[in-house]
Amino acid sequence: MNDITKLLIAGVLVLTSTQMLANANKPHKYKHDEITKSRMALDMTETYDNRISLGFTAKEKAEFLAEMRQMLASIQGVITGIGTDDRELIVKSARYSGNRMARATPQSIKNKTPVSFEEIGGPTHMKFEELVIRAETDDMDTLAELTGEIMQNCLACHATFKVD
Numbered sequence: 460m461n462d463i464t465k466l467l468i469a470g471v472l473v474l475t476s477t478q479m480l481a482n483a484n485k486p487h488k489y490k491h492d493e494i495t496k497s498r499m500a501l502d503m504t505e506t507y508d509n510r511i512s513l514g515f516t517a518k519e520k521a522e523f524l525a526e527m528r529q530m531l532a533s534i535q536g537v538i539t540g541i542g543t544d545d546r547e548l549i550v551k552s553a554r555y556s557g558n559r560m561a562r563a564t565p566q567s568i569k570n571k572t573p574v575s576f577e578e579i580g581g582p583t584h585m586k587f588e589e590l591v592i593r594a595e596t597d598d599m600d601t602l603a604e605l606t607g608e609i610m611q612n613c614l615a616c617h618a619t620f621k622v623d
């Protein structure tokens with residue numbers, strides 16, 4: 460083996476081991492970054508998310524959020540009904556989120572929600588009932604306006620409360 464060959468072999472060995480070291484460090488470094496990131500997210504939630512927690516159990520949370528998705532579906536049906544001049548669809552869609560939903564809310568959830576929550580939630584269901592009645596007679600512009608008013612309640616409550 461001449462000197463140049465020896466030098467080349469040594470060079471390859473150094474390069475390979477450097478690469479191995481770098482690789483060995485990678486997963487560790489990645490994990491560390493991930494942990495730091497999720498801690499930061501947690502801190503940010505605690506610092507910046509000032510909404511009031513309703514403190515639901517996992518089951519209550521699932522039931523409650525299912526109701527919420529139903530409310531979104533109601534809004535979707537109502538808007539489509541207004542756009543297509545379909546009064547039946549407006550009535551059917553609004554009815555889902557009216558008093559029927561208020562009655563179906565599990566008692567354990569009702570027991571946990573504060574008065575300030577019910578002050579927004581109760582009238583929201585009532586407004587859906589109002590929409591059911593007014594869908595029989597009012598023109599579509601007025602119904603669109605009423606739907607916008609209902610959605611003020613969605614916004615107000617979402618800005619104030621969280622389930623976690």
Ligand code: HEC
Pocket residue numbers: 524525527528530531532534576577579580581583609610612613614616617620621622623
């Ligand atoms: C009285 C309070 C209140 C009212 C009124 C309300 N919501 Fe909610 N909604 C909540 C809370 C609390 C959450 C959970 C938010 C969180 O934890 O980040 C939620 C979550 C949701 C979600 C997410 C569901 C999921 O699966 O994650 C949808 C969709 C939703 N609401 C739609 C609506 C619509 C549409 C309206 C109005 C027609 C409405 N909500 C009115 C309190 C309310």
